[in-house]
Amino acid sequence: MGCNESQQKKESPSLEQTTTLQSTQDAEIAVLYAQGFTIKKQGHITFIQVKSPWPNANAPFRYALIEKKHKNQLKDSINYLRENFDAVVFTPVKRVAATSTTHIPAFELLDVSDHLIGFAETDFISSPELRKRVESGQIIELGSNESLNEEVIIAAQPELFIGFGVSNQNKSYATISKAGIPVVYNGDWVEETPLGKAEWIKFMGAFFGKSEQANQIFNAVVTEYNKAKKLALEATSRPTVISGSMFKDIWYAPGGESWLAQFFQDANASYLWKDSKGTGSLSLNFETVLMQARDTEYWIGSGQFISYSQLKQANPHYQQFNFFKKKKIFTYGLSTGDKGGMLYYELAPTRPDVVLKDIIHILHPNLLPNYTTVFFKPLQP
Known part of the structure; x- marks a missing residue:
């Protein structure tokens, strides 16, 4: 057959x-x-x-x-x-x-x-x-x-x-x-x-x-994921976060019921579009994102962008975001194989416990003080 x-x-x-x-x-x-x-x-x-x-x-x-x-x-x-x-x-x-x-x-x-x-x-x-x-x-x-x-x-x-x-x-x-x-x-x-x-x-x-x-x-x-999720509840604040990236003037962001949105929820973060419906991507124009996310604290998952200079060259208006000014942008684009393959695309689906720990360490560093992130790295200058 x-x-x-x-x-x-x-x-x-x-x-x-x-x-x-x-x-x-x-x-x-x-x-x-x-x-x-x-x-x-x-x-x-x-x-x-x-x-x-x-x-x-x-x-x-x-x-x-x-x-x-x-x-x-x-x-x-x-x-x-x-x-x-x-x-x-x-x-x-x-x-x-x-x-x-x-x-x-x-x-x-x-x-x-x-x-x-x-x-x-x-x-x-x-x-x-x-x-x-x-x-x-x-x-x-x-x-x-x-x-x-x-x-x-x-x-x-x-x-x-x-x-x-x-x-x-x-x-x-x-x-x-x-x-x-x-x-x-x-x-x-x-x-x-x-x-x-x-x-x-x-x-x-x-x-x-x-x-x-x-x-x-x-x-x-499962054990490690649930331990990390429980640890995140000890955080004293819920930082605001956005994700996704621009492509041809459209910002594609994970929907509020998506895989990545659940990581943010379990990491005790406030994802900007957490209340949106759907598991796919939201399609937003840049002006809408700038208006809604100007004061957001973190951008986690900035697509292929690996440096602030690259972002600035792509669109000078990125500099208006709080997370750009305070250098709180994190990318999976710096964790690659020898031929450029993205480790995040390969390993993250099998090791969600590691993804969650990465995000907790970024948002609540005092909870995992000696941890080294595997997927998400700070953008280069």
């Missing part, structure tokens, strides 16, 4: 209807924060349903993961599964191709970096460990997600291709799937909460036979 045929395929059987394939006990794997996927283990098969591969998806994608050591035992079931699921994957996988930098941290955290053999736009990888593998040729270039080198991917013969998309119209994915390479969608980027994004490490762990390790990693992140 091709990965792009989900919406045309006949309705898949419920997970319960496939219990005749196994004789061992079922186990639901807890997914506590993420809204986009579920995992259920039945005997030697793990069923994953990705409900939100992209916003407003019309149908879920279903994947059946079969333990390699039981492949022969279940050979009569495999054709049935292939007819009724979007991909059948034999686990643990040892050769994987991936497409998004948000997938990268899971390879390191789950100790399977050597399993990644190909990646789309390798220059965006920030991880020093995986950059070494790119430079040594152990991770090959696959092109861009919108223009994949299908021949290179098929020749590399990965056991799994992990993709992402804004729709099911990527023709390369269909070609890869028809070549016998299982294609799965990782929808981590669709999640709207910090811990929801981070929980997708459980999705990744299932393919490597690392579910227990993934649970331990995620539980540690």
Whole structure:
């Protein structure tokens, strides 16, 4: 079943209807924060349903993961599964191709970096460990997600291709799937909460036979996140903050229900647009932002800007903001890999606890006095 045929395929059987394939006990794997996927283990098969591969998806994608050591035992079931699921994957996988930098941290955290053999736009990888593998040729270039080198991917013969998309119209994915390479969608980027994004490490762990390790990693992140959130409540003030950046005379700012807005709330900050609706971006003209945010104390997340001189050159009116005058602007643009890839885009979704600590340290330095920020750095002169 091709990965792009989900919406045309006949309705898949419920997970319960496939219990005749196994004789061992079922186990639901807890997914506590993420809204986009579920995992259920039945005997030697793990069923994953990705409900939100992209916003407003019309149908879920279903994947059946079969333990390699039981492949022969279940050979009569495999054709049935292939007819009724979007991909059948034999686990643990040892050769994987991936497409998004948000997938990268899971390879390191789950100790399977050597399993990644190909990646789309390798220059965006920030991880020093995986950059070494790119430079040594152990991770090959696959092109861009919108223009994949299908021949290179098929020749590399990965056991799994992990993709992402804004729709099911990527023709390369269909070609890869028809070549016998299982294609799965990782929808981590669709999640709207910090811990929801981070929980997708459980999705990744299932393919490597690392579910227990993934649970331990995620539980540690939750613990650290909640400790930091509780610590922030000890602050004696709630500094005012804005975020986002200008592009062609429009200031794009995170909506009040967005991923980043939740970090500000949990850091005990007063985000200027906290009462706005929506999880996407607000589109504001510069005059509106200047009028509303002139006296705001902090600007955290200034896009690609890395210096005050750069800001001043882009628009002299930035100098009218209080945070410019008092040098309280912080950017993720100074934390990059050797080829310029942004560490924030790569690691932040998996480590929201670190993002939250960064923001708490900036806004309430007395609460984390010995902490060194990982993502957000002060703008250069």
